Amino acid sequence: MAHKAGPMNRPLWTPGVLVMLVFMFAGALAIIARFTGGIGYVTNLTHARPWGIWVGIDVATGVALAAGGFTTAALAHIFGRHYYEPVTRPALLTAVLGYTFVVIGLLVDIGRSWAIWKPMFNWNLNSVLFEVAMCVMIYLTVLYIEFLPIVAEQFKGRMNLPGILSKLNSLVDTILQIADRILGKVMWIFIILGVVLSCMHQSSLGSLMLVAPTKLHPLWYTPILPLLFLTSAIAVGYPMVVFETTLATSAFKLDSEMHILAPLTRFTIYLLGAYMVLKIGDMLVRGTWVYLLEGTTQTNAFIVEVLFGVMLPWAMLLFQRVRQSAKGLFFAAALIVGGVVLNRINVFIVGFKPPLSENGYFPAVSEILVTLGLIATLMFIYRVTVTWLPVLQASKEVRS
Amino acid sequence: MQITRRHFFRFMGAAGASVAVRPASAHAWQTKAPPDPFGCLVDLTRCVGCRKCEEACAEVNGLPEPERVNCQCTIFEKNRRPDETAFTVINRYYTGKVDAFDKPVPTYAKVQCMHCQDPVCVSACIVGALTKEDTGAVRYDVTKCIGCRYCMVACPFEIPAYEYFDPVTPRVMKCTFCQERIKETGGLPGCAAICPTETITFGRRETLLAVAKKRLKENPGIYIQHVYGEKEVGGTAWMYISSVPFETVNLPELPDAPAPKLSETIQHSLFSYLWFPVLLFGVLGAFMARCNKGDHKATSPDKGGA
Numbered sequence: 001m002a003h004k005a006g007p008m009n010r011p012l013w014t015p016g017v018l019v020m021l022v023f024m025f026a027g028a029l030a031i032i033a034r035f036t037g038g039i040g041y042v043t044n045l046t047h048a049r050p051w052g053i054w055v056g057i058d059v060a061t062g063v064a065l066a067a068g069g070f071t072t073a074a075l076a077h078i079f080g081r082h083y084y085e086p087v088t089r090p091a092l093l094t095a096v097l098g099y100t101f102v103v104i105g106l107l108v109d110i111g112r113s114w115a116i117w118k119p120m121f122n123w124n125l126n127s128v129l130f131e132v133a134m135c136v137m138i139y140l141t142v143l144y145i146e147f148l149p150i151v152a153e154q155f156k157g158r159m160n161l162p163g164i165l166s167k168l169n170s171l172v173d174t175i176l177q178i179a180d181r182i183l184g185k186v187m188w189i190f191i192i193l194g195v196v197l198s199c200m201h202q203s204s205l206g207s208l209m210l211v212a213p214t215k216l217h218p219l220w221y222t223p224i225l226p227l228l229f230l231t232s233a234i235a236v237g238y239p240m241v242v243f244e245t246t247l248a249t250s251a252f253k254l255d256s257e258m259h260i261l262a263p264l265t266r267f268t269i270y271l272l273g274a275y276m277v278l279k280i281g282d283m284l285v286r287g288t289w290v291y292l293l294e295g296t297t298q299t300n301a302f303i304v305e306v307l308f309g310v311m312l313p314w315a316m317l318l319f320q321r322v323r324q325s326a327k328g329l330f331f332a333a334a335l336i337v338g339g340v341v342l343n344r345i346n347v348f349i350v351g352f353k354p355p356l357s358e359n360g361y362f363p364a365v366s367e368i369l370v371t372l373g374l375i376a377t378l379m380f381i382y383r384v385t386v387t388w389l390p391v392l393q394a395s396k397e398v399r400s
Numbered sequence: 401m402q403i404t405r406r407h408f409f410r411f412m413g414a415a416g417a418s419v420a421v422r423p424a425s426a427h428a429w430q431t432k433a434p435p436d437p438f439g440c441l442v443d444l445t446r447c448v449g450c451r452k453c454e455e456a457c458a459e460v461n462g463l464p465e466p467e468r469v470n471c472q473c474t475i476f477e478k479n480r481r482p483d484e485t486a487f488t489v490i491n492r493y494y495t496g497k498v499d500a501f502d503k504p505v506p507t508y509a510k511v512q513c514m515h516c517q518d519p520v521c522v523s524a525c526i527v528g529a530l531t532k533e534d535t536g537a538v539r540y541d542v543t544k545c546i547g548c549r550y551c552m553v554a555c556p557f558e559i560p561a562y563e564y565f566d567p568v569t570p571r572v573m574k575c576t577f578c579q580e581r582i583k584e585t586g587g588l589p590g591c592a593a594i595c596p597t598e599t600i601t602f603g604r605r606e607t608l609l610a611v612a613k614k615r616l617k618e619n620p621g622i623y624i625q626h627v628y629g630e631k632e633v634g635g636t637a638w639m640y641i642s643s644v645p646f647e648t649v650n651l652p653e654l655p656d657a658p659a660p661k662l663s664e665t666i667q668h669s670l671f672s673y674l675w676f677p678v679l680l681f682g683v684l685g686a687f688m689a690r691c692n693k694g695d696h697k698a699t700s701p702d703k704g705g706a
Binding site: 034035038039040047051074078080111112113115116118119122125126127128129131133191192195197200204208209210215223352356357 | 527560569662663666690692
């Protein structure tokens with residue numbers, strides 16, 4: 001099975017891409033409004049509710065769903081399961097883009113975007129957020145370094161810049177050659193570092209909310225919140241790979257890669273199972289199940305999260321028939337991804353209820369447009385990248 | 401993926417060595433409260449809702465004049481919170497208390513930053529823009545702030561407010577404890593200086609606690625036997641005594657454990673000297689060396705990334 005990643009070389013401007021452009025344009029307008037009228041002009045945030053969907057979705061969920069990058073790298077490169085290498089590239093690209101957009105999302109969300117560099121020089125070692133920020137910053141760099149060989153593979157020896165830039169061809173080519181050679185020797189450091197940094201900040205994203213025991217609903221507020229964030233991120237890694245690989249292969253009419261995806265999700269049974277045991281065990285140990293039948297939005301959101309985002313897909317994956325049908329596998333993976341998305345939204349938004357100032361929160365239209373615009377841009381860049389760089393498997397596509 | 405085993409073990413040796421020197425036990429969490437801070441004691445039985453403190457606060461801190469500054473009636477119809485234009489507000493509560501003629505008696509309660517002994521905002525702030533001063537004040541340094549608003553997420557009293565409509569240079573706004581004034585000998589915060597009914601007593605926190613307990617002891621029929629802020633979230637510089645239950649005047653029931661304790665304990669036991677990340681690096685590295693042994697030729701020539 002000599003699979004080799006290759007550029008897609010397909011027409012870029014499909015109807016789907018044009019829809020993305022519409023969302024990108026709308027999002028850009030909302031971002032311009034944010035930087036002229038202020039955060040309050042485009043969002044429904046209040047003094048009691050300082051974090052909305054830009055943090056809950058763009059940042060927290062973005063980081064969780066980028067977990068495919070480090071989980072596949074750990075499997076294929078660290079634990080030596082080379083069989084799974086074909087999925088590491090798309091997962092890496094998702095992580096690179098995911099984290100890039102986490103930073104862009106943060107730039108929109110923080111009040112003083114121009115001051116984003118300040119944590120590098122003003123350290124507060126007591127702050128969970130400081131640790132998260134440092135990890136994300138270093139990890140983003142590591143991801144770009146891990147991605148560089150893919151760029152080098154495509155362009156070294158055939159740099160062909162147009163016009164006046166053509167003078168730079170040999171220089172850029174030399175840089176690519178050198179980078180490629182050096183990186184080949186030290187890449188293992190970055191691969192392990194990527195996994196370590198991911199474990200650190202994936203868990204610490206959960207610790208963020210430990211400072212607010214009176215605000216976060218007890219169904220989610222637990223001292224093991226960091227562990228739950230880490231295990232859920234690890235559990236969602238492979239399902240996310242299944243989810244996006246299926247979308248990409250069906251969009252490009254490629255081979256569905258089932259021979260890799262099906263065995264990959266066998267790990268998910270254990271990983272998601274571990275998360276499920278922790279999550280439900282924590283509920284039983286702390287006795288928070290008493291809240292389950294309260295019937296409030298919060299408790300219902302918790303029930304949906306656990307029932308449809310964890311238990312149902314876990315049970316589905318137990319059946320070999322599900323794992324081996326492309327549709328069944330995609331559905332189970334989508335449920336797991338949805339479950340983790342809902343969990344992050346629950347922890348940062350739905351379950352967050354400041355007791356003194358009672359005001360609900362629902363994101364403003366312009367706030368949603370920013371989030372959608374960023375997601376559309378991410379998908380657009382993914383699309384452009386796989387069109388021109390060797391990320392996806394090209395071997396079995398039917399070329400005309 | 402290729403590993404040069406020689407490089408690898410050299411690096412691992414260094415990693416192993418740094419793990420070995422890590423402290424044997426995780427540090428027990430310790431309070432970082434200043435030794436003898438100032439505080440304020442608010443006696444809710446004395447407040448008449450004149451709102452002079454709001455006015456004085458605005459003047460001292462260069463804020464806009466309070467909303468309907470001379471109104472002592474309809475202004476109380478809505479429950480107000482401190483915001484980016486007002487560091488302190490007075491609210492009126494009918495808690496079920498009645499006078500001799502069965503007429504409901506209002507209780508007025510002042511709201512402002514409590515200046516916690518171990519402030520969770522200070523612990524949370526990503527850049528250390530918030531600090532606990534020796535005076536007891538929790539001070540905000542706008543030059544460090546990046547506007548992440550994690551302090552607002554963290555604060556159990558929901559105090560920090562934000563200039564949401566400033567697109568480029570918004571600030572976190574909250575009571576300063578008139579830090580510049582109380583640093584001077586004899587200096588009082590604006591609100592405490594003006595209060596005509598001596599609702600607000602300014603002084604050393606220890607002294608105030610003694611005063612509060614004396615009042616509770618001497619008037620057991622009047623006061624609830626509890627000093628709010630003595631122990632809440634590890635203690636606050638601003639403390640309240642009252643004749644009505646505290647939760648009826650929006651002073652929330654809070655755990656005694658200092659709010660930063662849990663997250664700081666987790667962070668420091670895992671990450672001091674980065675011992676855990678380094679250990680994890682070592683373990684993963686060992687796996688990598690083991691699992692990829694003799695694999696060099698079987699692997700595709702593309703490196704890393706792939």
